[in-house]
Amino acid sequence: MTSPGGAAGTRTDPTGTPHPDPTWGPLYRAGAWSALLFVLLVLVPVVLVVVAPLPPTRGAALLEYIAQHRVVYLTELVSFVGLAVPAMVVFAAVAVALKGVDQSIAAIGGLFGVASEVIALALGSSPQSLHGGLVVLSNAYRAADATDRPALASAAEALIAATNAVSWAGILTAAAILLLSLPMRRASFFGPVLSTLGVLAGAAGIVSEALRPVIGSGYMLYGLLLPIWFAIVGWKLLHVSTARAS
Structure with a gap:
């Protein structure tokens, strides 16, 4: 049945609790596996850092350093930038799953999440x-002589400063997690624990991304909460996608 005032196709149980629209099952599965891929892409560069x-x-x-450790650097770069792709699928799947709980918040949160990852891909950069x-x-630095190298080093300094500056993509990602986590409390298929974790992760992420140039190691709190949230969301989406519609 359709929940009163809810999105078309949203199912409710006898108590009136909304459940995800089962017709979106393939998207939920894609979101689940994308969440797993996101976590793996986070873990790979973390292992390389160690x-x-x-x-x-x-x-x-x-x-x-890049010239001497090209494979390591490129792997970290591809992992950090590439995780934007599975993140988009996760945000879309969560937004659709929550549309019967709160259409407006789900739409805004999903929009913020997808937009943030599109910006991240367009910039082609990440922290660190x-x-x-x-x-x-x-490549140019290694081929240049001593006269040209200072100019290339200065260009690298400018690019590093821009890369490590405040990232609107990062702020939007954290805002999306915060917004999407709010209605999770009222959704039995996500639950209050994941909702609380997401609110904490989103709030910590907004502060961490806004203060990234000065916060130092404090960024690690958000860095830990982020993959945990994605991992649990992926597990929940997988359960939703495999559960038989009642």
């Missing part, structure tokens, strides 16, 4: 001085 030398944060030194343009500068 087992490989930490990249420097200054221009010339970073260009030399990861940017595809630095690979190009590294």
Whole structure:
């Protein structure tokens, strides 16, 4: 049955609690597997940070590091930037699943989430001085003579500063998590625990992304909460996609 005032196709149980529209099952499954891929793409560079030398944060030194550890750097770059793709699918799946609970919040949260990842892909960069343009500068730096290298190092410094500046894409991602987590409390298929975790992660993310240039290691709190939220959301979406419609 359709919930009163709810989205068309939204099912409710005898108590009136809305359930996800079962016709969107393939999207829920795609969101579940995308959430798993997101977590894996987060874990890969984390492991590399532990087992490989930490990249420097200054221009010339970073260009030399990229030249010497190209595979590591490119893997980290592709992982951090590439996770925007599965994140878009997750945000879309969560928004659709919640449309019977709160259409407006679900739509705004989903829009924020998808927009944030599109911006991230367009910028092609992420925190920790990861940017595809630095690979190009590294190639030029190695081929340049001593006269041209200072200019290339200065260009790298400017790109590093821009990469590590406040990211509107990151703020929108955190805002999307916060908004989508609010109606989860009223959705039995997500529940209050995930809702609370998402609100904490979203609030911490907004503060962390806004203060990223000065917050230092405080960013790690958000960095831990983010993949945990995605992992639990993925598990919930997988359960929703496989549950038989009542």
